[in-house]
Amino acid sequence: MHFYTDLIDDGVRVRVEEPRLDAAIAIRFKDRLRDVAARHGPRILLDLTPVQFMDSSGLGAVLAIRRILPEGHRLELMGLTPNVDRVFRLTRMDTVFTIHGNQPGFPSTPDDEADR
Template identity: 55%
Template structure:
């Protein structure tokens, strides 16, 4: 699982550089997210623009990463591809997370 983390203004951006977050990589994703976000800023933006497929295990891994961050921190999602966006809408997880069409849009809105 290839995750890359960087700081941009007061935000931490974690970009997923893999086409899938599914049962085969869910535990690895969860561990990588924990390692990337521990000690990070109050707001983390998860860039999913390269992810073409997500299943229930992947969705659960993202929820687990959010819970691991704690209630005082926020996990926002950006750049959902149409297939991934559909999964979030069908499961109503789009009401749990702040979802932004693009990473640039998320950065602009969250920094204002």
């Protein structure tokens, strides 16, 4: 599971560098984001631009991250592809999350972990 982090004024931006956020990586994704949330805050801006497919496990992992954030912290999304955006709209999660469009110029600070 690969992602990049970039410190922003009020937290961290996390760019997921995977084409799929599904059952195969959902648990690792959730664990890794939990670690990021513990180190940074109060805002996590989750950049899903490279993600072309998300299933219910991926959506559940995103929701789990939102639920475990400390009070006063928030999880926002950006860069949803049409397929991923459809998942959020069909499940009405687009009313739960703040969703931003694409933002160019993401600096690459790798926070990778080799898949085992």
